[in-house]
């Protein structure tokens with residue numbers, strides 16, 4: 001079992017830098033299917049945001065749900081292992097609370113099956129962003145099983161899908177991507193991570209008991225996104241630093257060049273599943 005202190009940290013600054021790209025990239029068809037589901041709910045809905053970080057998902061979805069269904073009482077439960085990110089989320093979501101949206105913050109290790117099951121039992125909807133590429137097949141088995149048992153709707157957005165196109169191209173792009181994909185499959189605290197296979201795996205698990213809508217939510221970054229491009233390239237180079245290939249010289253040359261790239265496409269996918 002993973003101790004919370006062993007869980008890989010995500011810097012709040014990185015999450016803040018990526019949030020505008022994440023919000024702009026959410027798939028419109030998946031979002032429409034999700035909002036149609038939310039529009040049909042009555043009374044109140046408990047929405048559990050797994051791996052909530054500083055609250056990006058609630059900032060993206062709560063206003064859209066309020067517009068789709070002004071009568072619905074939204075009760076968000078933001079769950080994360082990192083208490084510092086939760087503290088930041090508490091500050092950054094005070095505006096939603098002022099608008100009458102319920103928001104609770106809980107520190108928990110979602111790799112613990114009993115904790116996961118507890119949240120699945122409470123939720124009308126479970127959601128998350130940039131999370132399921134970190135988890136294992138076994139974790140998605142548990143989550144999908146509980147979602148079917150409780151007839152819980154499921155929305156996971158911004159799942160890394162393993163495709164990257166940098167422009168202009170660099171000779172080391174392919175080698176760097178292969179090393180990064182290997183890093184994506186490391187254990188991130190939930191068992192061996194599925195990385196770019198997570199969305200396909202979850203869709204298969206939910207088929208039959210759910211109507212599944214999925215679609216791409218790729219980042220398309222250009223010159224206006226320079227700080228994010230630089231942080232992204234640095235994060236990739238750091239992530240592959242322990243790999244023997246590409247060599248440190250090649251990796252450093254790649255990083256210098258990629259920080260100045262004109263544009264980059266980073267593949268993501270969103271998935272929404274409504275109980276049939």
Ligand SMILES: C[S@@+](CC[C@H](N)C(=O)[O-])C[C@H]1O[C@@H](n2cnc3c(N)ncnc32)[C@H](O)[C@@H]1O
Nearest residue numbers: 015051052053056080081082109110111129130
């Ligand atoms: C890539 S970040 C995404 C954060 C947020 N959803 C967003 O889109 O900005 C992944 C989040 O999952 C959290 N996390 C990682 N492992 C976890 C675990 N075992 N239990 C709970 N949260 C976890 C991290 O602390 C981090 O906030």
